[in-house]
Amino acid sequence: MPEPVLMLTKLEEETIGTIDRIELLTVRLPFVHPFATSVATWSCKEALLLRIDGDGITAWGECVADPDPYYASETTTTALPIIREFLLPLVEPGITLGELDRRFHHVRGHGMAKATIENAVIDAIAKRNGVPLHTMLGWPRRPIPSGISIGIQETVAELIDAVEKAAATGYHRVKIKIKHGADIDRVAAVRERFPDLPLMVDANGDYSLDDAAHLRELDRFDLMMIEQPLSYSDIYEHSVLQREIKTALCLDESIHDLADARAAAALGSCRILNIKQGRVGGLMESLRIAEFAAAHGVPVWSGGMDETGIGRAVNIHLQTAPGFTLPGDTSETRLYFHEDIAEPPIVLDRDGFISVPEGNGIGVRIRPDILKKVTIATERLR
Ligand code: OSB
């Protein structure tokens, strides 16, 4: 057996503190530019935010579900009653995170709803302990190399322009979204203009095995990986495609937990994993997947869901864990929002690295004025 590289045990022994009040807010923040993928075009970020107050501390968790079921089956409107009726009743002061995790296991699926609560509870514990989130997870600060995800542009010229800007900013790799009709030609144009740029594509499940020969054309562009070429629910057919294609495949939508990651590794469905902590039920499951992947020689990286500064901070702290060897999708705040609810904004240094937020817990401050402006609903849950 390879040595485990991550130590979850300490985190699982941490206990939940006093809870005075729990609120669930729905926020809507306009995007700087609409974000187009093969499955949907989003022009604003609508998210649920869970706020837990207790021990004089305010902690936050962001649900990564979209308002629609086009990326994942969970939505803001499905997560809300799951959180209210089934998950929050399992959260009790004095129980350990390990116990919370076991209780949550009784509820099948709904990883995004689970992560919302888990993130807020861990933020609260870290703040109570007076340590940054990455310390709670067990890892020292390190500069986080950032990648960028560029949505499907109207024209090739606009795509080239967006890639140009990203390369100039210093992103460590550029991901471009592809779909039927906007794939090989687009990648060819970008590759011709940027021969050495670390480049990858994300299809969000737009293709089927019948497209294998077509996808094989991507082999000539020296891509780092092709993310989720086949169906959002598939693991097996990706293993067939991976055998027929030279470029590494990476799974995103198909991975909901450690069991999916094991299946993908056993079948050879991908050579890289995109871990979105908000998709797999939270930080604890993410660390388990990262540990498993490291032991099996599968590099992982942190994906994003266009999160506000709350979810973005969590993703950055997670990337201090050693399995995260590839640049993530946690890009600069200014690409997404004119005004974010959290400060300071995420910025890249000259070398394309993000510094991990400094404060306790998630380490970012909430701006009450902006939060008030973007909140469209509030529900008190405890
Ligand atoms: O497939 O990785 C994806 C955004 C929303 C939903 C799905 C995806 C994405 C991204 C952008 O690619 C990630 C980000 O910039 O946060």
Ligand code: MG
């Ligand atoms: Mg993806």
